[in-house]
Amino acid sequence: MMQPPRAGLSPLSDDAFKLSRWSTAETLVRLDRDDNAVPSLATGWRQQGRTWTFTLREDVTFHDGSPLTSADVVRSLTTAATASPKPRILDGVDLTVQATGPRTVGVTTAQADPLVPQRLSSPQLSILAAKAYRGRTVNPVGAGTGPFVLVRAEGAASATLDRYDRYWGGRAKAAGIDVRYVPDGTARAAALRSGEADIVEAVPVSQAKLLDAELITEVPMPRTNTLYLNTERGAFRDPALRAAAREAVDAGALVSGVYEGRADRASGLLGPALPWAAKLRTPVTHTPAADPKGATITIGTFTDRAELPEVAQILQQQLRRAGFKVELDVREYAHIEADALAGKFDAFVLSRATVLDSGDPAAYLYSDFAGDGSFNISQLSDRAADSALTTAAATATGEARRKAVIAAEAAVLATDAAVPLLHERVIQGDGENVVGAAHDPRERELVTVDTHVR
Numbered sequence: 228m229m230q231p232p233r234a235g236l237s238p239l240s241d242d243a244f245k246l247s248r249w250s251t252a253e254t255l256v257r258l259d260r261d262d263n264a265v266p267s268l269a270t271g272w273r274q275q276g277r278t279w280t281f282t283l284r285e286d287v288t289f290h291d292g293s294p295l296t297s298a299d300v301v302r303s304l305t306t307a308a309t310a311s312p313k314p315r316i317l318d319g320v321d322l323t324v325q326a327t328g329p330r331t332v333g334v335t336t337a338q339a340d341p342l343v344p345q346r347l348s349s350p351q352l353s354i355l356a357a358k359a360y361r362g363r364t365v366n367p368v369g370a371g372t373g374p375f376v377l378v379r380a381e382g383a384a385s386a387t388l389d390r391y392d393r394y395w396g397g398r399a400k401a402a403g404i405d406v407r408y409v410p411d412g413t414a415r416a417a418a419l420r421s422g423e424a425d426i427v428e429a430v431p432v433s434q435a436k437l438l439d440a441e442l443i444t445e446v447p448m449p450r451t452n453t454l455y456l457n458t459e460r461g462a463f464r465d466p467a468l469r470a471a472a473r474e475a476v477d478a479g480a481l482v483s484g485v486y487e488g489r490a491d492r493a494s495g496l497l498g499p500a501l502p503w504a505a506k507l508r509t510p511v512t513h514t515p516a517a518d519p520k521g522a523t524i525t526i527g528t529f530t531d532r533a534e535l536p537e538v539a540q541i542l543q544q545q546l547r548r549a550g551f552k553v554e555l556d557v558r559e560y561a562h563i564e565a566d567a568l569a570g571k572f573d574a575f576v577l578s579r580a581t582v583l584d585s586g587d588p589a590a591y592l593y594s595d596f597a598g599d600g601s602f603n604i605s606q607l608s609d610r611a612a613d614s615a616l617t618t619a620a621a622t623a624t625g626e627a628r629r630k631a632v633i634a635a636e637a638a639v640l641a642t643d644a645a646v647p648l649l650h651e652r653v654i655q656g657d658g659e660n661v662v663g664a665a666h667d668p669r670e671r672e673l674v675t676v677d678t679h680v681r
């Protein structure tokens with residue numbers, strides 16, 4: 228795997244997606260291929276006003292042998308809802324959870340929320356056994372419900388999972404999973420080439436051409452590479468200089484030069500993995516650009532995604548030609564995230580999943596661009612954008628919600644707080660004897676009950 232855990236595999240962090248990809252922690256609801264909510268630990272649900280009632284599956288046990296009860300669901304969801312910071316999927320959402328029976332749970336939101344089932348599919352809202360909750364930490368070792376039990380987590384080095392034979396969904400075909408974290412993309416590709424690894428995530432574009440074509444799968448991703456511009460301080464506090472940066476960027480050079488054509492040039496924050504977005508999008512009116520006059524900026528990015536440092540270097544050249552003085556700050560993600568969120572950079576290059584949590588992009592847009600969003604790298608606080616983001620989040624699912632999402636995207640783009648660059652296609656490597664590895668655009672599944680080595 229590419230990145231080591233950021234928070235001790237706590238499900239309240241992005242580490243939750245590792246737990247999900249290893250099929251060790253599960254949620255009440257999951258998403259099908261069309262992003263519809265379907266049963267998982269809950270067999271069904273109904274809405275009445277601001278409350279959704281979920282009925283729990285009866286044959287589920289945690290990895291420590293204890294049965295799944297409504298009290299376990301209340302504990303897990305309440306811990307997530309009261310965490311600081313909240314999981315991204317709950318940005319702008321206040322919810323309370325109570326047991327309404329031994330196998331039913333009521334989830335109530337402050338305002339009627341049409342996306343509650345989709346929200347509860349987020350891996351950050353996994354349901355764990357009571358043993359996972361000790362003090363302020365959440366430890367998933369031996370506490371999930373999936374077909375594989377996490378038996379050992381060795382920090383930033385490795386993790387070990389064994390098959391859980393009492394899994395409610397049937398016996399997994401693999402005996403277990405041995406995980407190693409390898410941030411270096413060249414090393415990951417070498418492990419696939421040599422047969423040292425059976426499955427490798429995020430093969431760098433530069434390495435893909437060196438591998439047997441039968442070993443790699445290219446999957447269009449709901450993931451956008453974006454240049455976030457700091458609207459609160461520094462040169463890009465000026466909207467006209469943000470416009471100058473946007474006009475200076477040549478995304479086509481990034482697609483052809485860095486990604487060797489294995490990406491799609493961005494015309495918005497939402498890419499071809501959401502085909503409805505392009506059909507609804509209309510031109511955006513921007514502030515006119517001004518002459519940078521040598522304004523000094525620092526662009527930050529990280530090494531974990533092998534292409535991003537090169538993207539930053541090309542952006543540096545493009546912005547210098549436009550009249551900016553540009554410095555770069557490139558580190559591993561674990562060592563740069565806090566500074567990015569604190570607004571310590573003038574600009575930041577980020578590869579960002581746009582529907583990772585709920586299958587719906589409204590949560591991503593709110594998290595990244597609302598004034599109180601938890602991942603607001605641009606430090607954006609714009610009344611029109613906030614209004615559009617709030618409207619999108621409250622609109623019922625369907626065509627009306629999609630139109631509201633595109634209106635919110637337009638409101639954000641009009642501020643030039645973000646310059647969308649390109650939409651990635653993830654390249655996953657599967658050994659020649661691997662059967663049934665998941666190729667999931669949402670990066671939630673990887674090893675499933677059906678995955679095994681011949």
